[in-house]
Amino acid sequence: MSITTYGLQNIKKELQHMPPAQMAELLLRLARYKKENKELLAYLMFEAHDEAAFVTQVKSEIGFMFSQLPSQSYFAAKALRKILRLIAKYVKFIASKTAEIDLLINFGENYLQYADRKTSYKPLRVIFIKQLEKIRNNINKLHEDVRHDYSPDYEQLLSDADKKLQWLNIIDYQL
Incomplete structure (x- = not known):
């Protein structure tokens, strides 16, 4: 026996006919099962009104x-991936390309400030390069x-990266 999975349109129609008390009960039950559901619900209820903050x-x-x-390069790469997972989760909550660009540019600036710029550890380099590509594409x-509005910030990030990272060819990442 398997449970039928309904599409969003069917769920939306059913929610429109549901009384508010029953809808609140469903939301609380949904939030009980997964931490990310609770975080999204908390964001939507308490934080969504002020995206900039x-x-x-x-x-x-x-x-x-x-x-x-x-x-240490290996552990730094793991920590950077953890930061990127956190950024991805919050971007999913916000659902805004401009906020994603803003957070990724901030990631790049922090990378230039805190990461070991002289390392030969390829995963550390690839993490930064992939984020530059993602920013450019977005x-x-x-x-x-x-x-x-975002081009000057990105160009400044590229300029700073060119000064601090000898291994980066910024021509590949320009808009």
Whole structure:
């Protein structure tokens, strides 16, 4: 026996006909099963009204995590991946490309400040390169007016990276 999985349209129609008390009971039951569901529900209820403040709070949390970055390359790469998972989770909550770009640019700035720039450990380098590609692709997907708001920040990040990272060829990552 298997449970039938319904599509979002069917669930949406059913929720529209449900009384508020029963809907609240369903939400609480859903939140009980997974930590990420609770975090998303808490974000939507308490933080979603002020996205800028939430992004600032996430940036400070990321900054703190970068300040605790281990000096050994292997463990630093693991810590950077953990930071990127956290960023991905919060971006999923916010559901905004501009917030994602803002957080990834902040990640790049922190990387340049805290990560070992002279390392030959390839995973550390690849992490930074992949984020540059992700930022560039997301900026290119934005509307032209909004794109010009983020282009100077990205160009500044590339300029700083060119000064601090001898192994990076910024021509490959320009807009």
